[in-house]
Amino acid sequence: MSTHTVLIIGSGFGGQCAAMKLKTLGIDDYLILERRDFMGGTWCQNTYPGAAVDVQSPLYSIEAEPYQWSQMFAEQAELQTYTNHVIDKNGLREKTRTATNVERVHWDESRQQWVVSTNNGEFRAQFLINASGPLSTPFTPDFNGRERFQGAAFHTNNWDWDYDYKGKRVATIGSGASAAQVIPAMANDVAEMHVFQRTPHWVLPRPDRRFSRFQRYLLGVKPMYKLLRSLIYWSLEYRVIGFKYSKTMLKLVAQRKAENFIKKTIGDPALQKALTPDYTIGCKRIILSSTLYPALDQPHVSVHTKDDGIAEINETGIRTTQGKQLDVDLIVYATGYCATDGVISYPVEGRDGRSLADQWEAYPRAYLGTSLPGFPNLFIMTGPNTGIGHTSAIFIIEAQLNYVAKAIKQVLKGGHQTVEVTEEAEVEYTEMIHREMEKTVWKSGGCNSWYQSKSGHVIAMFPGFSFTYRRMANAFKRRHHRFSDAPAPKAALVTPAAGGAES
Template identity: 80%
Template sequence: MNSYRVIIIGSGFGGQCAAMKLKKLGIEDFVILERRPFMGGTWCQNTYPGAAVDVQSPLYSIAAEPYPWSQMFAEQAELQQYTNHVIDKNGLRQKTRTSTNVESTHWDEGKQQWVVHTSQGEFSGQFLINASGPLSTPMTPNFPGRDSFKGKSFHTNNWDWDYDYRNKRVAIIGSGASAAQAIPAMVNDVAELHVFQRTPHWVLPRPDRKFSKFEQTLLGIKPLYKLLRSLIYWQLETRVVGFKYSQKLLNVFAQKKAERFIKQQITAPALQAALTPDYTIGCKRIILSSTLYPVLDQSHVQVHTKEDGIAAITDTGITTTQGQQLDVDLIVYATGYQATDGVISYPVTGRNGQTIAQAWEEFPRAYLGTALPGFPNLFIMTGPNTGIGHTSAIFIIEAQLEYIAKAIQSVMKTDSKSIEVTEEAEADYTGMIHSEMDRTVWKAGGCTSWYQSKSGHVIAMFPGFSFTYRRLAKTFKPGHHSLVQDAPRVNPAGADSLA
């Protein structure tokens, strides 16, 4: 068995940041397990036409790794270059086992370590960091007859570039972020395009721009890069006021703008109506696109709403609920990911044989979205309620790692074997999260979204400012945890305030 101090599962930004943090702590005894034959996560896997980030690139980057971006919102190819730059600069390829799919993992109480079962054998480690990410397991609806289709079909997450979609009849199922990027990129190359929209999204213009060579040079100067990041960060952080504290402000400054944008971009009244949501802006993910609406108005494009949705998939195409048979050559599933209930795709068994699936039977939950009682030395990157709807996810990842680093250090400094959050601390934290969530547009905005688990709880988002989460993560509370030494088990005083 391959034995390490720390095992990291996933080599995307979460895994990279975790590895860099361990190195900074002087911990070199770790391994990264990656199921794919290549490293990099989201931006190396998602290569669909038009793929790009929807947060400004200078902020959507690792704080310690500035980069001379070519445009404000980087496209997939440049994000992949950046990812590989970070990997190579920090020597992470040598620490990674690719094509190593995690099949299950369990806590060995006697040895106080995690045992990870993979397609390439077993690994053991004192600490386990899951960085597989919430947007890594594609979700493909099981429509009647789905497997009977004789044309080509794939999810945007697994784009088949060997297939030439030019002059083909194409159906795109979904109208979220990936669909909104793929549609404008494909539309002029296809013969027909059918877009199946379950519910419309609010769309705002994308304030993108190319950086000049001089500006790129300035981005290479760390103090200036840091200043730009700070300006973007605080500008985006003001959105929380609308998302949580004042839906009236959200209506005035965002929804009215989005309503005007539809009318400016779409000429047909019926299409305007079909593309106008009936919920508060922000309840679902806001789409940033200056190119989507005009292409949906083209003559060879047809938008199918839920009233004219998919009844079945046939061997030649799609039968709609209105009885129309659409023969197509390609079906693209832009249907998102198992981002809430399926945030960890492999079985995880903790103390006393309890699985995470059992612990999350009601709904996924974790202290700081990171640690669970009954699962010692396990840390979940971008776990429940760590998503952020207004700023960079990497900011939250880096904040999480402050907590993880202090938890690991507390074990090492006390010669302990494991650390575990108490049930009381996790329950108090989860109660606080969902009490605060009731005030947000994600809960009260009148929509059903992928932010919610099957329970109806909003699981994907953190209900507040990102700097609030960072403060909570940086303030390590020993009283919220128990340590296990060789013997006996040590249980410090109960949880104190989360404030």
């Protein structure tokens, strides 16, 4: 067992940014726990064909780690290179235990520490930062007969590169972001492809471009990099006006553009109809792709809608609800992640044995999407309602860490042992979030999406401008928190133990 000031669970961008922020506080006594046998998170795990970021790379990067990107929307290999660059430059490998899967976390009141139980033993820390990420636990629907299939089958999150899909009969299940990337990357190399979509997504062209040598040189000049980031940021931020304040603008500008894109790219009227959503654009994640529609509009590619969905999976393939037997060699599950109700995949017990699962039984909730009453010194990166549908998720991660850093600093500089958000502050914040959410397209756009939990509440998204969230995260409000000092050591048996004192 080892004890540290801070434990970080996860080594993706959230964990990397957390470690870098701790260093600015002068905290070097931290340890990163990574369940996989390699570091890096999303862009080192998701290696499926066509994998790429859907936010412009100069913005989708850590503010303190600019990079000379080769193209506007980086592909997986370059993102992996960037991730490893950040890890190595900041010396994070020697601060990480890989192949260490967290199995349980609980608060030890007597020592005022978090105890993290893993397959490699126990670890203790005063502070705990969960950075496992909402898009880290893949979701595979439990189709009837799934285990009977005799061919190859895998999720995009666990791509098997030992399997050669070229010339094979392939079924892809799903129509979201990963499906929109993997389908066109595979389509021209397979004998036939069956695409199963439950509901279509709105798709807009991907405004990608490769940077010239001179432009890459400019990206290496920090003021120019900062200027480009700023221009991209503000060009994206105005979209919130449509998402929250003006469905008319959404329909007249974005939705009309998407409708025209379908008509321009898809020749078959029946396929046009099948790929046209019946909800307001933005209600589900908007797909950026210039290659998806051409891939789907090919003779050897068949799109199956919910009217001809999956009745069962059998030994040789898929039987549809219309009774068709489709024999395939490979089934690709592009079915997303447990991103709302499954934000944290392991059991967490806080003060007095309080279970996080019980506290989130109705729906996941947290103050600033980061901290919870009853769970002192625990911080959740990319927690409930911190998702952002129009800009870089790293922007929000860095904003969260400004709050986390101020909370930890208040504890250490003030001679305290714990910090904990009050029940009243969390309730007030959560009520504000869902009151504002009613105004957004994510709540009223007429769709069911992974943004929502089983309760119907929109859990994934923050209902406003990203700079509004950053302003709230930067303004640490002491009155919203409860601090406690370390319990005094136990005296003689005839004397009651001293209690903790609030300040």
